Amino acid sequence: MSVKETLAQLKEKMNSNPEGIAGVEKVYQFDLSGEEEGTYQIIFSNDQVEYVEGVHQEPKCTLVMSDKSFLKLVEGNLNPTVAFMSGKLKIKGELGHALKLQSILNKYQ
Incomplete structure (x- = not known):
């Protein structure tokens, strides 16, 4: 599965069962290297999650790793x-x- 497919699937899981993200108001950024190199942000707001490509908001935390990791x-x-x-x-x-x-993430695996 690709990074984008994984993010879309994770978004769907979280938004359909938002108990695990209730009250989380943060932006996480992933700087990925490898075949699917790029920057992705996961935005938690109002008990929902969205992911975007590129930098759209100031992240609270940036994780740098390979796409495979x-x-x-x-x-x-x-x-x-x-x-x-x-x-x-x-x-x-x-x-x-x-x-x-x-x-x-542990709650949605």
Whole structure:
């Protein structure tokens, strides 16, 4: 599955069952390298989520990784802590925001 398909599927899951994102008002940015290189933002607002390509808002947290690592992360096949410690994942911004994202993703896997 591609990055865009994965993001669309994740958006659909979250918006159809917004309990896991209730009260979250944050913008996360993913700077991906690899075949599907690009910048994607996931915007949490009003108990809904949207994803966009490019930079549209100021992110609270930016995660830098390969497209393959991103797909594994969303699928639950990549431990973010191990990825961070091994250099596969770089975080710009507050680490607490990245931990919040991890807990959100865990609810939708």
